[in-house]
Amino acid sequence: GEDVEQSLFLSVREGDSSVINCTYTDSSSTYLYWYKQEPGAGLQLLTYIFSNMDMKQDQRLTVLLNKKDKHLSLRIADTQTGDSAIYFCAGPYGQNFVFGPGTRLSVLP
Amino acid sequence: SQTIHQWPATLVQPVGSPLSLECTVEGTSNPNLYWYRQAAGRGLQLLFYSVGIGQISSEVPQNLSASRPQDRQFILSSKKLLLSDSGFYLCAWGGTSGRTGELFFGEGSRLTVL
Numbered sequence: 001g002e003d004v005e006q007s008l009f010l011s012v013r014e015g016d017s018s019v020i021n022c023t024y025t026d027s028s029s030t031y032l033y034w035y036k037q038e039p040g041a042g043l044q045l046l047t048y049i050f051s052n053m054d055m056k057q058d059q060r061l062t063v064l065l066n067k068k069d070k071h072l073s074l075r076i077a078d079t080q081t082g083d084s085a086i087y088f089c090a091g092p093y094g095q096n097f098v099f100g101p102g103t104r105l106s107v108l109p
Numbered sequence: 110s111q112t113i114h115q116w117p118a119t120l121v122q123p124v125g126s127p128l129s130l131e132c133t134v135e136g137t138s139n140p141n142l143y144w145y146r147q148a149a150g151r152g153l154q155l156l157f158y159s160v161g162i163g164q165i166s167s168e169v170p171q172n173l174s175a176s177r178p179q180d181r182q183f184i185l186s187s188k189k190l191l192l193s194d195s196g197f198y199l200c201a202w203g204g205t206s207g208r209t210g211e212l213f214f215g216e217g218s219r220l221t222v223l
Contacts, residue, residue, distance in 0.1 A: 030209060030210070031208045031209065031210055031211065032210075033210050033211065035212075040217070040219075041216055041217065042115075042199050042201075042214030042215050042216050042217050043153075043199070043201075043212070043214045044214070045211060045212070045213065048208065048210075048211065088152070088153070090210050091210070092209075092210070095209075096209065096210075097209055097210035098155075099152060099153045100152065101151070101152035102151075102152050102153075
């Protein structure tokens with residue numbers, strides 16, 4: 001099965017909060033990441049969190065980590081149309097890392 | 110600052126023709142380099158990664174090969190393209206920050222095989 005899992009789609013209304021979830025299986029102490037991919041472009045690193053932290057906030061972005069449940073989430077406050085993209089989480093996989101399948105976020109006016 | 114360049118951005122090739130996609134990184138030394146493929150609307154598939162000149166690890170056996178002739182140059186090739194090679198190819202670099210998984214991506218190359 002997948003080592004990193006995400007729901008594939010999420011729709012929210014402009015101005016609402018978005019929460020994108022990710023689960024992983026490897027329990028290594030390491031960094032976990034969120035990337036954003038806009039249409040036709042490469043991935044852009046959004047933020048990361050080390051596995052000994054449970055929260056990290058950066059402007060409109062909040063990352064929550066539940067290490068016991070191996071669950072990572074990305075909350076986007078006051079979601080804007082420019083936030084429409086595919087969001088990938090990336091987590092540990094042995095000595096390397098693996099990307100989730102990506103969550104396509106659609107922001108409705 | 111570091112930059113990554115990938116070209117060509119778009120490519121339409123007939124089945125059976127060769128392929129060469131090139132990626133170069135500037136502003137850093139001895140990076141780890143990666144080639145990923147992304148099928149339409151799908152996730153990322155790691156194809157190759159390299160930790161140094163001439164060192165290539167293949168993750169998926171297939172019709173493609175990679176080479177790293179210089180420290181900051183990574184090339185993806187095929188001798189004969191298949192229809193199934195169509196996709197969005199992404200080059201990335203990382204490994205200099207100490208944070209495994211922190212990658213910086215190029216803008217991608219969209220390959221259509223007809």
